Amino acid sequence: MRRPAQSTKRRIRSIITTTLGMISLGILYAFVFRGGDSHVIMNGIAIGLLVGAISSLGEAYWFQSRGRRWRFWILLAVRSAFYIGLISLAVVFTIVVHLAWEESLPWEKVISSNAFFDFFARGEFMQVMLYAVIGTLAVNFMRQVNVLIGQNALLYFITSRYHTPLEEERVFMFLDLKSSTRIAETLGHTAYHNFLNDFVHDITPAILESRGEIYQYVGDEVVVTWPGRTGVKDGNCLHCFFGARAAIELSRGRYEREYGTVPDFKAGYHIGPVTVAEIGEVRKQIVFHGDTVNTAARIRSECTTLQKDLLLSSTLARRLESGELFTYESVGDIRLSGKAEPVELFTVREAG
Numbered sequence: 272m273r274r275p276a277q278s279t280k281r282r283i284r285s286i287i288t289t290t291l292g293m294i295s296l297g298i299l300y301a302f303v304f305r306g307g308d309s310h311v312i313m314n315g316i317a318i319g320l321l322v323g324a325i326s327s328l329g330e331a332y333w334f335q336s337r338g339r340r341w342r343f344w345i346l347l348a349v350r351s352a353f354y355i356g357l358i359s360l361a362v363v364f365t366i367v368v369h370l371a372w373e374e375s376l377p378w379e380k381v382i383s384s385n386a387f388f389d390f391f392a393r394g395e396f397m398q399v400m401l402y403a404v405i406g407t408l409a410v411n412f413m414r415q416v417n418v419l420i421g422q423n424a425l426l427y428f429i430t431s432r433y434h435t436p437l438e439e440e441r442v443f444m445f446l447d448l449k450s451s452t453r454i455a456e457t458l459g460h461t462a463y464h465n466f467l468n469d470f471v472h473d474i475t476p477a478i479l480e481s482r483g484e485i486y487q488y489v490g491d492e493v494v495v496t497w498p499g500r501t502g503v504k505d506g507n508c509l510h511c512f513f514g515a516r517a518a519i520e521l522s523r524g525r526y527e528r529e530y531g532t533v534p535d536f537k538a539g540y541h542i543g544p545v546t547v548a549e550i551g552e553v554r555k556q557i558v559f560h561g562d563t564v565n566t567a568a569r570i571r572s573e574c575t576t577l578q579k580d581l582l583l584s585s586t587l588a589r590r591l592e593s594g595e596l597f598t599y600e601s602v603g604d605i606r607l608s609g610k611a612e613p614v615e616l617f618t619v620r621e622a623g
Contacts, residue, residue: 285330286323286327286328289327289330290319290320290323290327292323293318293319293323293326294315294316294319294323295319296315296319297312297315297317297318297319298315298316298319300315300399300402301314301315304398304402310369310373313369314365314366314369317368318358318365321357321361321364321365322357325357325361326354329353329357334346334350347412351404351407351408354403354407355400355403355404355407358399358400358403358407359403362396362399362403366387367381367382370384370386370387373386427549427557433547433548433557434549435548436546436547437547438545438546439498439499439544439545439547440498440499440543440544440545441496441497441498441499441502441544441545441547442496442497442498442499442501442502442503442508442541442542442587443486443494443495443540443541443542443563443564443567444483444494444495444496444508444511444512444539444567445492445494445539445567445570445571446474446492446493446495446515446537446538446571447491447492447493447537447538447571448491448535448536449537450535451490454466454532457531457532458530462530465529466526466532466534469522469526470519471488473515473519474514474515474518474519477510477511477515477517477518478495478511478515480511481497481507481508481510481511481514482497482502482507483495483496483497483502483507483511496559499542502542503542503587503590506596506597508540508591509540509591509596512538513621515536519533536580537581538571538580538581539567539570539571539572539573539574539581539582539583540570540581540582540583540587541566541567541584541586542563542584542587542590543561543562544561544563545561545564546559546560546561547559548560565609566584566607566610566614569607569608569609569610570582570584570607570614570616572608573605573607573616577616579602579618582617582618583617583618583619584614584617585601585614585615585617588617597619597620597621597622598621598622599618599619600617600618600619600620601615601617602618603615603616
């Protein structure tokens with residue numbers, strides 16, 4: 272299982288990345304609109320630092336939890352209002368501090384000074400806000416589009432990485448809820464949707480921390496993929512499964528109170544070559560084709576037959592290091608549906 276510190280590290284990386292991005296926008300403003308004036312550059316850095324740090328904390332601890340059930344346009348509007356309000360306060364605060372230092376005035380007298388009045392009267396404040404509004408709307412729109420079309424998909428489309436089909440080595444995990452039909456019949460359609468949505472939300476941090484990409488949702492199934500080296504390195508792909516299990520265990524009480532049942536799941540893994548390409552006209556997607564995907568899905572199906580929560584191919588098992596983290600146990604050569612030759616499968620447990 273991933274240590275809790277990993278989640279903290281991921282948030283810290285996000286805060287640092289966002290803050291650096293905001294500082295860059297502040298510096299860019301200084302060069303585009305004020306000819307690289309050193310005072311404006313320093314103000315831009317200060318504003319970027321304040322906005323980046325506070326906004327990234329808001330994203331990590333508020334929008335990603337409370338905002339996940341909101342409609343697209345509501346979330347976009349609330350996010351934009353939050354950023355614009357935050358930028359306004361950061362700009363005013365920075366200008367007050369700057370003028371207090373430059374004019375050697377007490378803070379309370381800066382607000383009534385001519386220099387502070389001129390900042391608004393000359394239209395510089397409105398120029399900053401217009402720049403902030405356009406930048407904020409663009410950033411938040413791109414963020415929401417990336418969520419809608421899939422993790423990293425927007426970057427792949429912009430860079431045309433898979434416009435021409437490429438062959439890559441990939442790890443695939445097919446993760447499937449147990450007893451989903453019975454749960455759906457018990458809860459009803461709406462409650463079951465909320466149950467499934469909560470389940471996906473709770474396991475997503477484990478997917479992100481393991482550097483996995485959510486390929487698709489198929490009913491009650493989540494398909495996750497990693498580039499071969501990324502998935503194998505440090506057992507990332509296996510940490511995903513055990514991290515997801517730990518996350519659900521932490522939320523056991525909430526599931527029992529709200530739904531009367533706790534999600535349980537099984538997963539099948541395989542690694543191998545796939546063809547990756549864009550497909551579609553009206554609705555484009557990044558898709559993976561090849562026997563590797565089919566084999567991973569069939570291995571997941573064997574979890575029910577063999578009554579195992581986790582199975583992986585010997586191909587993947589040989590690539591993973593056991594070390595002190597995991598122990599592997601062969602369940603024998605299994606003839607998978609549609610495969611001419613049997614495939615040796617392994618089950619995995621966390622060591623200790």
